[in-house]
Amino acid sequence: MKIYGAGIAGLMAGCMFQNARIYEAGSFKQSQHKAVLRFRSSAVGDAVGIDFRKVKVHKGLWADGKSVAPSIQLANWYSDKVIGRLADRSIWNLAPVERFIAPEDFIEQLVDRCDNRIVWNHKIDRDQVLNEKEPIISTLPMKLMAQFFANDMSKEMTQAAPDFSFAPIVVRRYRIPNADVFQSIYFPELETTLYRASITGDLLIAEYVDEADDYDFFPAFGIKRDHCQPIETVSQRYGKIAKIDDAWRKQFIFELTHKHNIFSLGRFGTWRNILLDDVLNDLAVLKKLMKTTTYDRMRHAAK
Numbered sequence: 001m002k003i004y005g006a007g008i009a010g011l012m013a014g015c016m017f018q019n020a021r022i023y024e025a026g027s028f029k030q031s032q033h034k035a036v037l038r039f040r041s042s043a044v045g046d047a048v049g050i051d052f053r054k055v056k057v058h059k060g061l062w063a064d065g066k067s068v069a070p071s072i073q074l075a076n077w078y079s080d081k082v083i084g085r086l087a088d089r090s091i092w093n094l095a096p097v098e099r100f101i102a103p104e105d106f107i108e109q110l111v112d113r114c115d116n117r118i119v120w121n122h123k124i125d126r127d128q129v130l131n132e133k134e135p136i137i138s139t140l141p142m143k144l145m146a147q148f149f150a151n152d153m154s155k156e157m158t159q160a161a162p163d164f165s166f167a168p169i170v171v172r173r174y175r176i177p178n179a180d181v182f183q184s185i186y187f188p189e190l191e192t193t194l195y196r197a198s199i200t201g202d203l204l205i206a207e208y209v210d211e212a213d214d215y216d217f218f219p220a221f222g223i224k225r226d227h228c229q230p231i232e233t234v235s236q237r238y239g240k241i242a243k244i245d246d247a248w249r250k251q252f253i254f255e256l257t258h259k260h261n262i263f264s265l266g267r268f269g270t271w272r273n274i275l276l277d278d279v280l281n282d283l284a285v286l287k288k289l290m291k292t293t294t295y296d297r298m299r300h301a302a303k
Helices: 008-016 043-048 072-083 106-117 126-130 142-148 155-160 246-260 276-289 294-301
Strands: 002-004 021-023 053-063 097-101 136-138 166-175 181-186 194-201 203-209 229-241 262-264
Touching: 002 008, 008 021, 008 043, 008 106, 008 276, 021 106, 043 106, 043 276, 072 194, 126 142, 142 246, 142 262, 155 246, 203 229, 246 262
Parallel strands: 002 021, 002 136, 053 181, 136 262
Antiparallel strands: 053 097, 166 203, 166 229, 181 194, 194 203
16 A cells, blocks of 8 residues: 555555555655644554643634724634635633644654654655555645546536635744643634644644734734744645635545545545544545455545
8 A cells, every 4th residue: 555645644544554655746844844733632643652641722813902802803703814705703712722732743653653664755756646556545735635636527527616715824832841731722813824832731833824024923822922932934835725625625536535545634634624633533444444345435525
């Protein structure tokens, strides 16, 4: 078996399918996830053999230079900023939540578990995917897979194909000496591209839509910029993905599986906004689907 993509979803798949070889177009550094990593349970850590820390995360909302309560206006501003349309987002609920935090070297540990099976800097092209005889788990963006298989799709599927809109995010990371708190603050105002900043232990992560600006968000945490040590600024191309027609999405995934023995996995591979907890559940489903009939796969695709 082959796994395309050595992001977190691909590495998780590599831990579950220990005979699979993993192919990644970028380098180890380029595959790194830099935004906030929190889990709703310890299941992912348990599955890959890595201890997670159970914590309580406190949340806040910052606008007009002060902490505020959620409102329709702020919720709509935030939604428009992060996904470009009006939809209910998580800022409506600011109650503390229990989360499980992976160690900061979580990705490095996943890589260590799969390292002798990862081929870095391996360009994956259409011919390679089309001519593959082994089963494939693909975490490649569905946008790319749709381009690879455009000639294989029916006229109806081609005409109904979505635009696959997405937007990059920029992540700035800082170290706060002697800190050990777990907090997130949302920034709905349109004067800044910053939409969320979080402290995980002593690591402060600020996330921006498109490009980072110089908005001073530090007072929202009651701290000063010069108390924080800058680590890095990185861009993640597929930071935000727009929802597509669900019927088309499911049909495309089914056809990849039925016609080409390609099993889609992860946020980009299935083009839906999911948590890594969901990826673990999807891996369990994939294991079953690999042993089932076309009829069973059709039933699953219809769900």
